[in-house]
Ligand SMILES: Cc1cc2nc3c(=O)[nH]c(=O)nc-3n(C[C@H](O)[C@H](O)[C@H](O)COP(=O)(O)O)c2cc1C
């Protein structure tokens with residue numbers, strides 16, 4: 001997809017920036033959230049666009065993108081799945097859930113590492129990564145699919161069926 | 165609405181005492197402002213706007229409200245740390261990052277009772293003189309961010325926010341700021357850096373105590389969601405009456421979040437110190453799973469030191485000294501500290517005898533290795549080494565001497581770092597080794613003494629990344 005920020009999105013972003021009357025730089029995270037929501041990830045052009053918008057050096061934006069696990073530099077699948085791997089969920093079976101989702105979607109996680117935490121299925125439909133505690137520890141295993149939250153996920157099939 | 169736990173109609177457990185969670189899961193309750201106003205919503209704000217600012221702070225002090233975010237610091241005292249004679253703008257930030265493993269309470273307030281939080285926040289802003297405030301919500305609560313923003317718009321429309329609130333001459337704007345998946349943004353100075361649009365590297369204290377030098381280097385009050393909600397109830401009841409709930413120096417109610425090996429995990433608002441660990445596990449959570457025995461409890465979020473099920477704890481001094489079993493421990497700040505751990509964020513993780521201690525500790529070490537911000541060498545390197553060593557233990561590739569190394573690494577982190585993450589990441593390892601050394605050593609192999617083992621492929625093999 002070529003990098004063009006639609007006028008509506010830019011208007012939304014401009015409105016967001018007004019929430020930070022003291023320092024425009026404070027709007028780095030919200031601007032990136034808007035761009036990632038629209039484009040699926042933060043590419044080089046998004047970094048430069050954000051920097052220009054906020055009057056910053058691009059490195060000031062890139063250092064934010066590379067620090068926060070919530071920002072992706074590569075395109076995810078149509079449905080991006082985050083499985084909580086922290087203690088309470090692991091006790092409830094989140095590692096098994098991860099395995100089962102990967103098996104059913106044909107995702108291969110063998111190339112995953114700290115710098116590339118996301119694995120994508122061959123057809124590009126699903127992508128997956130482990131997340132740390134999603135703050136619903138009593139109802140594990142917990143996962144998110146895009147912005148949807150799922151608790152006590154025992155059955156990968158039933159989960160995936162909702163995301164055809 | 166997608167996927168939020170609504171246990172609509174769940175009756176609170178008889179041992180609960182609901183104040184902040186009064187409307188959570190309530191049938192007929194919704195997040196709209198009309199519902200809130202029908203039950204006396206924003207009446208405390210009206211009252212507050214007619215009070216002296218110092219009188220509000222006095223009520224909060226009289227109540228003895230201790231912060232519910234983790235450290236248990238007295239809220240009213242924190243508010244008075246704004247330097248006298250300050251001429252800079254003052255900011256207030258609500259910490260809704262809720263990221264300490266085992267903690268899941270703020271999410272229900274954000275999703276189900278946003279106006280309660282806003283009312284508490286507006287009163288707090290008025291008391292400390294803040295005209296601009298932010299609610300820092302973790303990125304993984306996208307729906308909460310929408311719900312809270314809608315509530316802010318409604319409050320604006322009714323004149324509870326904006327210019328000249330209810331004709332009092334007080335102006336205030338509150339905005340939602342969303343995080344991006346980093347645990348360290350819950351640490352208040354890391355949070356402030358994040359809100360300034362930077363990497364969330366915590367600041368060194370002194371001099372960067374937020375109340376003196378916080379957001380944009382101006383005085384800033386950071387409080388947890390639950391703490392700010394209580395402010396409204398303190399005004400409603402009066403500080404002294406509020407302090408009648410709970411116990412001495414551990415006043416009020418707080419929300420406990422129980423997860424792990426119990427039959428019915430969940431969230432429970434109780435009077436601080438009025439229920440014991442045994443009541444929480446056996447009565448409120450339906451006990452352990454059938455045929456299982458209690459092995460350990462992490463009582464206050466994953467950073468809290470672990471308690472062993474068969475320990476006895478001596479609390480109090482002199483004539484007041486008493487011996488407690490784990491089941492007798494009252495759930496309050498001071499006793500939990502006297503037992504060598506902390507009440508922390510209220511997240512109770514229960515571990516039964518089916519669990520491998522090495523596996524549990526390794527899971528936590530993975531968390532801390534992933535979440536260290538990397539500024540301080542002891543924390544960055546130490547958290548990674550603790551993970552690598554426990555990776556080895558779990559994979560059966562460690563020697564008994566590794567357990568000593570593990571302990572040594574942990575001991576060399578805490579007290580040597582910029583922020584309290586240093587303690588947070590070393591306490592699990594320190595306490596697990598101190599209390600479960602035999603079990604950890606049993607998972608090692610003496611014949612591997614001195615062997616060179618790379619941890620990297622082990623991590624992959626164990627699926628632990
Ligand atoms: C590593 C670390 C993580 C923290 N995470 C949170 C958090 O997720 N939520 C929170 O309210 N406080 C968190 N805190 C505590 C905050 O720094 C701060 O003390 C708290 O928000 C103050 O609010 P209170 O006084 O109302 O408790 C964390 C502290 C540390 C050291």
Ligand code: SF4
Pocket residue numbers: 348365366535536537538539540541543544581582583584585586
């Ligand atoms: S203690 Fe750890 S998390 Fe805190 S500032 Fe140092 S490196 Fe960062």
Ligand code: FES
Pocket residue numbers: 084085086087088089090132133134135136137140142265266267
């Ligand atoms: S451990 Fe998974 S939500 Fe907390």
